[in-house]
Amino acid sequence: xxxxxFAAAGSRPDVLVAVARDFSPRVEVCAAREVTLDLAxxxxxxxxxxxxxxxxxxxxxxRGLRVRIAIAATRTAARLLTRARAGITIVxxxxxxEAVADLPLExxxxxxxxxxxxxxxxxxxxxxxxxIPTLRRWGLRTLGELAALPPDALAAxxxxxxxxxxxxxxxxxxxxxxPSLPEERFEQALDLEWPIEGLEPLSFVLARLLEPLSAHxxxxxxxxxxxxxxxxxxxxxxxxxxxxxPAPMRDARTLRTLALLDLESxxxxxxxxxxxxxxxxxxxRVMQFSLLTRPLPSVEHLSTLIARLSALxxxxxxxxxxIVDSWQPGAFExxxxxxxxxxxxxxxxGMPTPNPESRIxxxxxxxxxxxxxARVHVDRGIxxxxxxxxxxxxxxxxxxxxxxxxxxxxxxxxxxxxxxERDEWDVALSDGATYRVYRERDTDAWFIEGxxx
Amino acid sequence: MAxxxxxxxxxxxxxxxxxxxxxxxxxxxxxxxxYALIPTDVAVLDACxxxxxxxxxxxxxxxxxxxxxxxxxxxTIAAATRRGEIAAMVDTFDQLDVASAADAxxxxxxxxxxxxxxxxxxxxxxxxxALKALNLVLQAGGFGCVxxxxxxxxxxALKRIPFTTWxxxxxxxxxxxxxxxxxxxxxxxxxxxGLTLLLSACARWSGDADRNRHLTGADVNVRVVxxxxxxDGELSLCVGH
Numbered sequence: 255x256x257x258x259x260f261a262a263a264g265s266r267p268d269v270l271v272a273v274a275r276d277f278s279p280r281v282e283v284c285a286a287r288e289v290t291l292d293l294a295x296x297x298x299x300x301x302x303x304x305x306x307x308x309x310x311x312x313x314x315x316x317r318g319l320r321v322r323i324a325i326a327a328t329r330t331a332a333r334l335l336t337r338a339r340a341g342i343t344i345v346x347x348x349x350x351x352e353a354v355a356d357l358p359l360e361x362x363x364x365x366x367x368x369x370x371x372x373x374x375x376x377x378x379x380x381x382x383x384x385x386i387p388t389l390r391r392w393g394l395r396t397l398g399e400l401a402a403l404p405p406d407a408l409a410a411x412x413x414x415x416x417x418x419x420x421x422x423x424x425x426x427x428x429x430x431x432x433p434s435l436p437e438e439r440f441e442q443a444l445d446l447e448w449p450i451e452g453l454e455p456l457s458f459v460l461a462r463l464l465e466p467l468s469a470h471x472x473x474x475x476x477x478x479x480x481x482x483x484x485x486x487x488x489x490x491x492x493x494x495x496x497x498x499x500p501a502p503m504r505d506a507r508t509l510r511t512l513a514l515l516d517l518e519s520x521x522x523x524x525x526x527x528x529x530x531x532x533x534x535x536x537x538x539r540v541m542q543f544s545l546l547t548r549p550l551p552s553v554e555h556l557s558t559l560i561a562r563l564s565a566l567x568x569x570x571x572x573x574x575x576x577i578v579d580s581w582q583p584g585a586f587e588x589x590x591x592x593x594x595x596x597x598x599x600x601x602x603x604g605m606p607t608p609n610p611e612s613r614i615x616x617x618x619x620x621x622x623x624x625x626x627x628a629r630v631h632v633d634r635g636i637x638x639x640x641x642x643x644x645x646x647x648x649x650x651x652x653x654x655x656x657x658x659x660x661x662x663x664x665x666x667x668x669x670x671x672x673x674x675e676r677d678e679w680d681v682a683l684s685d686g687a688t689y690r691v692y693r694e695r696d697t698d699a700w701f702i703e704g705x706x707x
Numbered sequence: 708m709a710x711x712x713x714x715x716x717x718x719x720x721x722x723x724x725x726x727x728x729x730x731x732x733x734x735x736x737x738x739x740x741x742y743a744l745i746p747t748d749v750a751v752l753d754a755c756x757x758x759x760x761x762x763x764x765x766x767x768x769x770x771x772x773x774x775x776x777x778x779x780x781x782x783t784i785a786a787a788t789r790r791g792e793i794a795a796m797v798d799t800f801d802q803l804d805v806a807s808a809a810d811a812x813x814x815x816x817x818x819x820x821x822x823x824x825x826x827x828x829x830x831x832x833x834x835x836x837a838l839k840a841l842n843l844v845l846q847a848g849g850f851g852c853v854x855x856x857x858x859x860x861x862x863x864a865l866k867r868i869p870f871t872t873w874x875x876x877x878x879x880x881x882x883x884x885x886x887x888x889x890x891x892x893x894x895x896x897x898x899x900x901g902l903t904l905l906l907s908a909c910a911r912w913s914g915d916a917d918r919n920r921h922l923t924g925a926d927v928n929v930r931v932v933x934x935x936x937x938x939d940g941e942l943s944l945c946v947g948h
Contacts, residue, residue: 617778
């Protein structure tokens with residue numbers, strides 16, 4: 255048996271849900287002011303359906319709610335009846351179609367009302383079509399008249415949607431009750447007796463907060479997508495940090511390490527009074543390992559490693575390189591290190607395809623991120639001697655050269671950093687090294703761009 | 708007398724679990740398992756090395772500028788990423804050319820690039836930071852190939868690195884599946900279990916006239932030094948087209 259409770263306008267939805275939960279753990283929120291309850295097993299506690307309905311109404315009244323209640327064997331019948339009849343309505347099992355037969359056809363519109371939005375579930379109407387105006391044109395006025403139509407003929411004219419509407423008109427359920435879970439907060443807080451300074455004592459506090467939080471996430475099969483650390487300071491300020499995690503994780507040690515590494519880079523400006531740790535939950539990860547490929551390190555391991563490396567080298571200096579769509583020499587971007595599992599297929603996902611005809615390696619360049627200024631002696635437009643003032647560069651006579659190759663780009667922008675116009679040369683010097691050098695055409699300055707190695 | 712002293716020294720080293728540094732007393736570390744090696748993906752060199760560079764050991768690729776060290780390292784990383792492994796590169800002086808790395812066939816998604824850079828304390832500080840990063844990567848584990856690029860480090864700065872640094876690196880990766888490769892202008896680690904590849908090269912040009920000349924590659928000479936793996940030898944290979 256199911257009960258539907260429909261509250262009067264102006265009622266608070268959370269109070270209505272709380273009343274329903276006092277009676278049954280299986281509660282579905284159908285609309286803002288409407289809930290359905292599964293009453294299975296409640297008759298042993300309260301008595302028959304009429305007693306349960308009376309108790310429900312009294313409890314709701316105690317909390318300031320005026321409600322209509324209907325109890326029926328199907329949720330559809332109970333919902334339709336609460337909309338049409340005030341007070342308490344009880345329908346005996348098997349009488350649902352008869353009980354709703356004289357209700358107006360327009361009541362079916364309630365099944366088109368969006369449900370209370372769930373975080374992970376988009377609301378969908380039950381029937382995809384809108385046949386009610388059509389049914390009205392056919393001269394139908396009540397649900398009983400719709401239920402009496404031959405289903406085959408209805409399906410022929412309105413399709414599957416028409417048959418679904420007819421089932422609802424008979425009081426049949428289109429889907430089982432889906433209990434709405436109470437919204438859970440994954441948050442832990444601790445008021446400190448004495449303010450703490452420094453990260454070492456904070457690590458103990460974080461461990462104490464994160465371990466129950468991690469256990470809570472595990473019980474609900476959830477992982478943390480974002481970790482929020484809120485530190486209330488003695489100077490009445492709040493120091494907040496949010497860590498976007500690369501994958502859902504719930505290992506307390508990993509979360510603590512990541513939080514501490516982040517706070518190491520962004521320390522609070524004063525001593526801490528109160529620590530609040532919260533996570534944005536997301537469904538847990540399902541891992542399928544392969545027998546055929548080498549396993550990659552776990553996301554927790556990699557996240558910790560990247561956080562440690564970022565703290566050491568700088569956040570923008572750790573990751574995977576990405577080639578950008580530009581002819582600008584040395585152009586690249588950085589992105590987070592997030593390797594795919596499995597063996598890389600050449601040619602897919604930007605994976606470069608090695609030359610299949612040759613096993614001979616192509617020559618590589620070692621690029622100076624900031625080009626090294628050089629003094630070049632030029633004879634008839636050709637570099638003949640290069641002198642480099644920087645330590646570690648011998649310089650010398652140009653033994654062989656190739657070039658120049660003229661390159662230019664970015665001239666359509668006003669930014670001097672993104673435009674270039676230059677002549678490039680490959681030169682072998684008497685010190686034995688081969689360099690890639692270039693001359694900036696607008697300033698006539700020479701630079702060493704890299705070493706061919 | 709000398710033999711007794713040597714025996715006492717070896718016993719003391721074994722007692723302190725430092726016997727990995729012994730090159731003579733232990734049996735050869737030659738392993739027949741192909742998964743214990745990472746190929747450099749240069750056929751002639753892999754044939755000479757009987758499969759490639761050993762995992763769980765610190766190997767060195769050594770040579771001056773334009774000797775082909777970078778080409779060989781990128782080729783090795785490319786082979787590792789193609790096998791589905793992940794690789795890390797501690798780029799001490801931030802000199803990786805991303806375009807030529809992609810040309811070498813490296814799956815960039817599988818490359819963890821740790822970019823060093825100028826530090827306030829000069830090259831010593833930069834190198835120290837890179838060594839710390841290397842230690843973190845090796846301790847994390849799971850990487851098929853980890854490269855520390857010190858090719859542009861001043862020789863004087865390399866000499867100032869305590870030798871125990873390399874012993875510590877060796878101990879971290881011992882028994883793991885990670886092949887650690889050090890690129891330097893001269894041998895510095897001299898690991899007993901790893902290999903040292905000494906490279907020298909001569910640039911190769913096409914075209915006789917000045918106007919149509921192109922740099923096509925280099926002829927690289929590789930000398931293999933291996934204290935315990937008995938794959939010593941010398942070979943030449945062509946780099947480029």
